[in-house]
Amino acid sequence: MPDSPCRPTTPPGQDRRLAIVLATDEPAGACSPPCDCWTVPLCGRPAVEWLLDTVVELRPDALGFTGRAAAAVRARACARRALRPAISAGRGGLGDWSGLIVTLSCLNPLLQPAGIRRAIGALGDGEFGVVVIRSSSSECWWSPRSAACTVAAVVYAGDPGAPVTVIDAGPVESLRVDDPAERQQAEVALYQKIAVDWQRRGVLIEDPATTRIDATVRIGAGTRIRPHTELIGRTAIGSAASIGPVTTMIDTTAGDECVVRYAVCEDVTIGENARIGPFTWLRSGTRLGARTRAGSFVEVSNSVVGDDTQIPHVAGLMSADVGKGCNIAGLSGTAIFDGQAKHRVEIGDHVFVGAGTIMIGPMSVGDGAYTAAGSVLASDVPGGALASSRSKQLVREGWVAANLQDTAAADAARQNNGAAARHTNGAAARGDNGAAARGDNGAVARPDPCHAHGVSSA
DSSP, X not given: XXXXXXXXXXXXXXXXXXXXXXXXXXXXXXXXXXXXXXXXXXXXXXXXXXXXXXXXXXXXXXXXXXXXXXXXXXXXXXXXXXXXXXXHHTTXXXXXXXXXXXXXXXXXXXXXXXXXXXXXXXXXXXXXXXXXXXXXXXXXXXXXXXXXXXXXXXXEESOTTSOEEEEEOOTTTTOOXXXXXXXXXXXXXXXXXXXXXXXXXXXEESOGGGOEXXXXXXXXXXXXXXXXXXXXXXXXXXXXXXXOSSEEEESOEEOTTOEEOSEEEESEEEOTTOEEOSSEEEOTTEEEOTTOEEEEEEEEESOEEOTXXXXXXXXXXXXXXXXXXXXXXXXXXXXXXXXXXXXXXXXOTTOEEOTTOEEESSEEEOTTOEEOTTOEEOSOBOTTOEEOOOOOOOOOTTHHHHHSTTSHHHHHHHHXXXXXXXXXXXHHHHHHHHXXXXXXXXXXHSOOHHHHTTOOOO
């Protein structure tokens, strides 16, 4: 860690003002190629933002910056309203500062206020001294290298010859972002913290160990997060919803009481009481209204779907504007790319799209219209009309046996034809014999009604 830009010259008992210096250390060599490791994301935020949370809680009287990336870190700190007075106080440097100075490494973004206060408390009132918070990476049986010790923070209240006290940081606070393995461990620790925070606010998280919720996510009370779920970026979930299992939502807004399971949603808006999944892909630019349904193996991209519209299964809507109360049956979808440009398809309210319908854009389907199953539509359909484009069915008897000889299909066809012929002949034989038997026996067995009444039938 670089030396602090200044050291106090009066005992801390006479001046207990606090100045903090954020040091943007050069990486220790684990990052390859070299990078500003303090900018790497941890649970949706740049790593240094977690350290700035600690700085805000410590409420410094002055704030300074040192290192190659000092200007960039200062810019992020200036976005924190609570830190602006301290930044102004430290703008001219801390050369004449007579109070405490705490230098924090930006490579240890999970340093907590309690640990830093403990280090400050290790300096007795009225004494000079230096307290070093030592970061010790954990030594694991599988690691090829021994545990290394680095400096996470230094509390100065004296000169270079002042006595030095060493305090070990906790296992989480010791994690550095310039080591990829430790960076991953830091994220795991933060995800656990975030999950606990949401559970205390009334969100039910069934399996925190397999749940990933970014710090930028918002969730309403009473929502259930099921296992193997990722909520990323600016995602916002309403109240009493059920998300997961096995669901990824990126920059997505979902309304109250919606159910999303086995789905991937990116840059999507989902209305309240909607039902999504299983195995659904909602792509960017999609907006689903209230009480909509996008079922199994449904893909929707850059489309607006009105309230109460159902897309039950196996369908694809690309660049479509769909009204309310529609039903898009299975195996239906839009074809919007002509090789040069993409076009939109407009579907009105209360439209029934039959199974296997392909709508080729640009085109529109009017309110209340129906499309017949298996249709390919390339022109507009008026409201209330039935559109069909089926061709006449053609059947060529014996084609397989004549054209695909010595194949399994031909053998199956011959066997089927033989069985059908036997069935037909047997039915004919049974019909003739039965008719003869019924005719003879019936003529003998049934008495002549005329004879029965003593009247001649002649």
